[in-house]
Amino acid sequence: GQQVMQIPQYQHVQEGEDFTTYCNSSTTLSNIQWYKQRPGGHPVFLIQLVKSGEVKKQKRLTFQFGEAKKNSSLHITATQTTDVGTYFCAAGSGGYQKVTFGIGTKLQVIP
Amino acid sequence: GAVVSQHPSWVICKSGTSVKIECRSLDFQATTMFWYRQFPKQSLMLMATSNEGSKATYEQGVEKDKFLINHASLTLSTLTVTSAHPEDSSFYICSARDPLTGGYNSPLHFGNGTRLTVT
Numbered sequence: 001g002q003q004v005m006q007i008p009q010y011q012h013v014q015e016g017e018d019f020t021t022y023c024n025s026s027t028t029l030s031n032i033q034w035y036k037q038r039p040g041g042h043p044v045f046l047i048q049l050v051k052s053g054e055v056k057k058q059k060r061l062t063f064q065f066g067e068a069k070k071n072s073s074l075h076i077t078a079t080q081t082t083d084v085g086t087y088f089c090a091a092g093s094g095g096y097q098k099v100t101f102g103i104g105t106k107l108q109v110i111p
Numbered sequence: 112g113a114v115v116s117q118h119p120s121w122v123i124c125k126s127g128t129s130v131k132i133e134c135r136s137l138d139f140q141a142t143t144m145f146w147y148r149q150f151p152k153q154s155l156m157l158m159a160t161s162n163e164g165s166k167a168t169y170e171q172g173v174e175k176d177k178f179l180i181n182h183a184s185l186t187l188s189t190l191t192v193t194s195a196h197p198e199d200s201s202f203y204i205c206s207a208r209d210p211l212t213g214g215y216n217s218p219l220h221f222g223n224g225t226r227l228t229v230t
Contacts, residue, residue: 033218033219035219041223042204042221042222042223042224043155043204043206043219043221044221045218045219045220048218088154088155090219098145098157098160099145099157099206099219100157101147101154101155101156101157102154103153103154104154106152
């Protein structure tokens with residue numbers, strides 16, 4: 001499947017600071033999805049990006065898909081303790097569009 | 112909508128025994144389900160793609176005879192860990208897509224996962 005590299009692996013921020021996680025691929029992606037997994041929980045779908053240069057917002061979360069469709073980012077403005085969790089990017093490939101996940105970025109928010 | 116139920120949530124078994132994990136799509140039909148494995152503080156590793164009515168497709172390095180997958184109906188896929196050993200202890204999660212929400216590009220809906228501990 002598609003290989004997606006994700007950085008950083010861990011991030012500690014003070015509550016109110018911004019946070020960004022990056023996802024990169026060596027090949028062009030047809031789409032990219034973002035998921036959030038809370039501690040002890042299962043991944044929950046956040047958003048999917050399909051178009052080159054696409055930008056989508058969900059309240060304090062901003063998702064971007066690069067012009068070349070090889071990279072993506074998730075930016076959280078003014079983090080809150082409820083943002084704690086691991087954020088994964090994921091890319092689909094193959095006939096069944098099996099989804100390969102990045103290593104994830106674990107976000108800790110210090111109150 | 113698009114709820115995936117996984118059972119059991121956790122299981123402890125003795126080395127050498129087999130464990131069956133069930134994954135059900137409750138409000139949609141899923142011809143394809145995906146089984147992932149997640150070690151502590153690591154990413155989700157795709158183990159296999161489960162296909163209704165046909166054989167599962169396993170990822171490289173995953174033993175077919177060790178991890179038996181059966182997708183007997185459009186709403187149920189099972190993963191059986193055979194002759195489990197302590198190194199099989201992990202978090203196993205299934206997922207599926209609702210075909211009515213975009214086909215192969217639609218998001219994955221995950222079960223709650225099964226934490227397997229082999230003693």
